[in-house]
Amino acid sequence: MCDSALTRRSLLQAAAGLSAAMLLPVKVYAAREINLIAQRAKAPLAGAQYPEAAVWAYNGTVPGPEIRVRQGERVRIAVENQLAEETTVHFHGIRLPNAMDGVPHLTQDPIGPRETFVYDFNVPDAGTYWYHPHQNSAEQVGRGLSGAFIVEEREPIHVDRDIVWVLSDWRLSQVAQIVDFHNMHDMAHNGRVGNTVTVNGKLPDTFAVLSGERIRLRLINSANARIFGLTFGGHKPMVIAYDGQPVEPHTPPDGRIILGTAMRIDLVFDLTGKPGERFQIVDNFYRGLQYRLLDIVYGEQVLRENVLEAPIALSRNTMPEPNVAKADRHDIVFNGGMMGGMMMRDRGMGMDMMNMMETMRSGKIWFINGQAHLGTVHEPMLTLQRGRSYILAMNNETAWWHPMHLHGHAFRVIGRNGKPTQYREWQDTVLMAPREKVEVAFVADNPGDWMFHCHILEHQESGMMGVIRVA
Ligand code: C2O
Ligand code: CU
Secondary structure, eight states, X not given: OOHHHHHHHHHHHHSTTSOHXXXXXXXXXXXXXXXXXXXEEEEOTTOTTSOOEXXXXXXXXXXXXXXXXXXXXXXXXXXXXXXXXXXXXXXXXXXXXXXXXXXXXXXXXXXXXXXXXXXXXXXXXXXXXXXXXXXXXHHHHHTTOOEEEEEEOSSOOOXXXXXXXXXXXXXXXXXXXXXXXXXXXXXXXXXXXXXXXXXXXXXXXXXXXXXXXXXXXXXXXXXXXXXXXXXOTTOOOEEEEETTEEEXXXXXXXXXXXXXXXXXXXXXXXXXXXXXXXXXXEEOOSTTOOEEEEEEEEEEEESOSSOOOSOOOOOOOSOOOOOGGGOEEEEEEEEESEETTEEOOOTTTOOOHHHHHHHHHTTOOEEETTBOOXXXXXXXXXXXXXXXXXXXXXXXXXXXXXXXXXXXOOEEEEEETTEEOSSOOEESXXXXXXXXXXXXXXXXXXXXXXXXXXXXXXHHTTTOEEEEEEO
């Protein structure tokens, strides 16, 4: 594991005498001191036949540099803002102190143009995380600001390769430029689903593997709105972590890997095909919009005859176990959005048509317990007592999917539609199907004001957001 980092490091050392950093793109940081510059850049998002797209990018690359540290390490990340607008960086899923959470006005002043802010925190848990701005997120993430944040286990599982795929989705014009933000139609429907999907910033085509190989594949969905539903051409990769958090290894019932926005899934992927074979990875999440993501292509060699017999379960992270029997329970209802051409009527709010149109014009489309919040600072929707266990009983009364994210914590998904879940998976972003009821449980152990929002960024920016206070 971490082969890529080692190879790169030894390559760097081999580049005798020269400034190694000039020879290879700086991608993997071994050190704890990291510099990120948010800046304008160009990226060939639509491939070589099209002009490069103007992007906003960390250190000029899309996605930004992969940050790779060890569990328990302390990291200092200096973020310099070379954009023309304010920004912040949120380290999605990492349970860090509130002041390092990167929410503008709520946890810090935004980083103004030409300013620098230093994020400094310990990384308590291993896993696959990511970073992105929390200021004008729909646009800043949609223009390219995001990157992988990998925290290696102290004792990693044995695999042949550890691979990260940052899945992104772009809405490109005919000349391959990023277009169309803050669109009311997107806000009221699926969000800003794009027309071009990239893997690690490139149009994917093939992925070369060897028969018998075992790969740890870390999937990160950094798209604004697109949800992925991936099939692996007859292969049965095992899920070993959701949102960075270990789960009992399993294959999903239909073999399809569903990845809502902002979610991560770690797979142990045994390449059981034969030399020379070729399989398609297909994304068929949206009905009628199925497409081939890329082909898995087997080389001529055989790496090993039989599947590796090494354990694949990850050791647990450091979250305290919620006491579900004694937990306080809070109901959270989600409303809003379009439904058959009309904004979905909220039973509790009893709005008439006129009021609904007015509300929509003001940009408020989605409601959490009857409230639509447009900024990041508001009265907490809930105040939780530090150290206590809580159940959030969420009820999606809308006709749409919503990946709901809570900052500063991970929660166990304990129930769906009244039935206990099989794996009680830890997550920080839970995907709710239309009309679904989802129950999560956690210990409110991290003090501060934490965002709780839909990670379809167009839903977030049109109201689907609140603050949960742990005091
Ligand atoms: Cu990925 Cu509130 O963030
Ligand atoms: Cu949503």
